[in-house]
Amino acid sequence: MGGGTAVTAPGFDGQWLTNNNGIVLGTAQAASGTHSGAPNGSEIEGIDNAWGYFGHTGLHLTTAPTNVLTASGNTATVDFSGWAVSWNGIAAIPMGTGAWVAGTQNGIAQITCGSNCGNGDTFSLLYSATVPANDPSMMGNTKYMLSLTGTVAAVPEASTYGMMLAGLGLVGFAVRRRKLMA
Known part of the structure; x- marks a missing residue:
């Protein structure tokens, strides 16, 4: 899936989610190199560009493949149980649980497409999670929401x-x- 825009939370001070590799179904996607301070180009990006949150650099990654769970007409659900955030030097903050937005479930992203979710179709993705309570980031119980819009792109x-x-x-x-x- 190609990139798009992301809805963010207070403290977000970086770039919007933009085209990089996007979310590639069927594979885990690594990212590394987060640090204190704003993104500076030293990061190893994967899904999207590095972003800033409360003065520290962050990246999205997956620790397990993202796969389509269900698909019907113009809707689909995708396994996001391995969705994670690398932030301020912490390699992977798990974001697979704690769904809080109405209509979302733990570890499952909701996708709605313009017509059939085929190559070239538009999509919107909604996902929510909560940072685990005892996370070393000291951001435990922080609510997280990812809202993407973009175009479905086939990967050769x-x-x-x-x-x-x-x-x-x-x-x-x-x-x-x-x-x-x-």
């Missing part, structure tokens, strides 16, 4: 890249052969 499979590289190799071979014949 490895075999697609292989075919593309093989095709480019054949084109290069043909060009070289023409040069030798001339």
Whole structure:
């Protein structure tokens, strides 16, 4: 899924969620390099750009693959039980429980699409969680909400890249052969 905009909480002082890798279904997505102070480009981003919260840098990541749980018409649910935040040097603050927004469930993101959730369709995603009470971030029980809008984008499979590289190799071979014949 491509990027979009994010609804944030008080203290958010960075960039909006923007295109980076976006949320890639079926894979865990790492991110690292959070620190005290504003984002400075040293972060290893994955899903989105580094952001600031109460003067510290943060990143979104997943500790387990995000997968579609249900899909019907223009709605879907996605497993977000491995959703996490890296913030102020803490590698992974688990954000898979503590849903608090009406209509959301622990570890499950709600998606509504413009028509069928296919490639190129628009989507909105809603997810809520709560920072665990005894979290080392000292932000225990802080409510978190992620609200994204964007466009569904297909990610090419490895075999697609292989075919593309093989095709480019054949084109290069043909060009070289023409040069030798001339």
